[in-house]
Amino acid sequence: MAATFFGEVVKAPCREEEEEEEEEGRRETPEDREVRQQLARKREVRLLRRQTKTSLEVALLEKYPCSKFIIAIGNNAVAFLSSFVMNSGVWEEVGCAKLWNEWCRTTDTTHLSSTEAFCVFYHLKSNPSVFLCQCSCYVAEDQQYQWLEKVFGSCPRKNMQITILTCRHVTDYKTSESTGSLPSPFLKALKTQNFKDSACCPLLEQPNIVHDLPAAVLSYCQVWKIPAILYLCYTDVMKLDLITVEAFKPILSTRSLKGLVKNIPQSTEILKKLMTTNEIQSNIYT
């Protein structure tokens, strides 16, 4: 409890999650339950084929065999894969994950245009067991396990290798120096027990941790003994940024992306174009 300037006593935030909510749950009326179920339906993660507008009947990786799966989470990671990997081969869209949460800019959960389709899955036409996911939306904590279920299904396969790319703000990085003095952006990695190759950058030191969808995927892989590696770029610019995207470049020489990257100078040009088209002229008056 804490007292405010005006003398009123208020409940201070506690690291433990409120138990009051659970006590309310026990006294939940049928109306409350209906509202809660409606909200759960609104927040459901659905996997569908955009071309036919039909839902995928089974989990994505139960429908297709997979030897390699590269997942980009966040706009900078997505831009990196778009420029360096997707432009080096022919990729066919196999599905898209549709979801809504409070972070979405749109309130319309039924009609998502192609620019808003947040989580798109592709496979390489020349080698259809190689998959790629471009995820530029935020997948909320109550949706992360659903996403895993819809993508990986209930039978984990050990003979595939997973690579995840994402960014975090440099202030999340714990170090004995001040984070302001760190040479950001910089790359760190986390890998599962069964990932035997070496990372192209140092591993993430204690006591640093990772949350959200990258953590959900990596946890799944660790538990089910699937070789997986997460490349984490700590940056001080969370919006689309050339220097941040280029910080992922060391991954191009790893086995994760082996054979998938052809023309690096051309990719760099594509990346620069991506930056300019996404630049929003903004000042405090707009």
Place this chain on the structure above:
Amino acid sequence: MFVPCGESAPDLAGFTLLMPAVSVGNVGQLAMDLIISTLNMSKIGYFYTDCLVPMVGNNPYATAEGNSTELSINAEVYSLPSRKLVALQLRSIFIKYKSKPFCEKLLSWVKSSGCARVIVLSSSHSYQRNDLQLRSTPFRYLLTPSMQKSVQNKIKSLNWEEMEKSRCIPEIDDSEFCIRIPGGGITKTLYDESCSKEIQMAVLLKFVSEGDNIPDALGLVEYLNEWLQIIKPLSDDPTVSASRWKIPSSWRLLFGSGLPPALF
């Protein structure tokens, strides 16, 4: 569900399960870290559910370069077979509406694994204490009826204080009395469910406030140690207390990164 690290599930029949409740000050979880770290317990598996917020990081109990790169997730199980101890560590909070399903899954695993008893380490808001509680020790215990039968005499000999009942609805004077553990997270649910399922469970908790809760965690493990004697009993010198428990490497920078020198 429990997923073993190795090929088969280890035999936990007759073991004592130690676990934290995610509660005020995270005292139970800090205490579990001290136990796992000090006893050098080995990881035997994961408690994989959709009830906890996902998180990963490298081995929180790393002591050297060689053992620092094993990935850890939000709910892991460790054991010390020589002492018939198994420890569950929880490292994140519950996803909304998932705490009750978690309790059900956990207790179902406790029954199926053959664990003899469960000890929950927890905490409760110190500001909710009544006058009597303010003047007494901050430690409390609770036993389910089936646990009472087996350890009543031992607990009596320790002169411990049992958790008192308080008004179910504090604001109402003629409200009934019941066990309340404000700030205790799932502690009360686990306790109630264990009572009805006849599971041998003990709850050990401390009244705490949010802040630097390391001393509270050290206090709670010493309290547990009075009973289980997992490490050598405390001598008369209280200053020796802190050094008996091994602080894990993951407790570094608990209050954030270094400060920019220019600030001063």
